[in-house]
Amino acid sequence: MTVLILGGTSEAVALDQLLADQAPEIRAVVSLAGHTSDPKPLNLPVRVGGFGGIEGLRHYLIENRVVAVVDATHPFAAIMPFHAEAACKAENVPLIAIRRESWKPRPGDRWRSVPDISAAVETLGKPPRRVFLTVGRLELPAFADAPQHHYLVRVIEPIGDRLPLNGVKVIQQRGPFEADEEEDLMRREGIEILVSKNSGGPATVGKLTAARRLGLPVIMVERPPKPDVATVDHIDQVLPWLVAQGIFVTERGV
Template sequence: MRILILGGTTEASALAALLTDSSDFKPLVSMAGRTSDPRPLPIPTRIGGFGGVEGLARFLERERIEAVVDATHPFAAVMSRNAAEACAQAKVPLLALRRPPWKPQDGDRWIDVASTVEAVHALGEAPRRVFLTVGRLELASFATAPQHTYLVRTIEPIGNALPVPNVIAIRDRAPFDEAAERALMERERVDVVVTKNSGGAATYPKIAAARALGLPVIVVARPDKPHGVEEVASAEAALDWLERLHGRTP
């Protein structure tokens, strides 16, 4: 069975690893190409977009894809919508592999917002030291609040994505460690953390560290994803879905 995995997450990598030695599946992972040095995967990988819904539908038909697993980032709303529409057009089964969002625990000081624009407003007017972990592509919103000092952590260089006077840029890649996150926040005298609700264990240590330090965390909610798409929360569950689908295929 020819499988297309729309990747870019830890879960996509985990599913790729599970499919590596399977003789029942011929998987392909597609990456958006926003990271210049992605971790190598043990199965064939393509880089780049498809050209919208129509382009993806043509790709599915041309490559005779028999199932698609949307394992994109929880905030990749456009790609998920395109996948749902393209799979409906091409009549290809679609599964969403979506990690659960984080939930506030006792001791958390969360401020829930709907967007990075709302996150900027939530910072307030008084200058603060902000640990900003929303990804390079979302930094522009914070240029409207240049009074803050921003500690920005990204995988790629931020370039001029945040043109404000006080920026401390850190390049690093998950997974992170709670003790190291706490030490970083203490060393940089962080007042507040801003993050997307990405979910997963790899970047959760910043949430735990903020809780331990009593710091507020401004949490950007996930965008809406397509309704009516079957959904699982783990690579193992995605593999079970594929195996059931394979068993029903003549």
């Protein structure tokens, strides 16, 4: 019997370590979408790639005797959470989602919240600006519609030809990023505006602190809708949930 973890986040990495340390008897598999070519190493077995839609995921659940699914996908995963809900409901497999808290504006912040990347591009406006893009490489093509801006792009993976414009500078780094370093970077690059997804979590919140200190406006792309399923906000709540499903019994029986 298998516990399937839909990964791709720091929560999935932490859950991998938690299960390895505290519940090695649980057979779990981490599924990654494959967007990152060099993901962090994990203790648990890993599968990479899609399932082939809802029907493909249903087949996987049956073939691998999956008894529970943990959705630890990225806050901006827009399709897989709904596929997981539908497949688990169809096969009567318990499902729980780990959903980290989103960032909230604080006094001094100059946020403009937008619903999607297209709106973020439009909100940049017509006059040329020096823009710090921290939205991931998959979203970059949309900004080709605003070629007048100078873009500083930070990504984990190479961007290839996703933003083939003059005036694009790419920094390839993996977080976490400290606020002081972010402030120095924005000063050095003459950044006038920050574009960010509202991913939440501590790893990249430093850029928001830096923007607040510098008085810079932030275009904040809000999260897509998620299915209405059972949720927790921390990995420590996953083991008790597995216990409640009868999948894992601790030595103390709690």
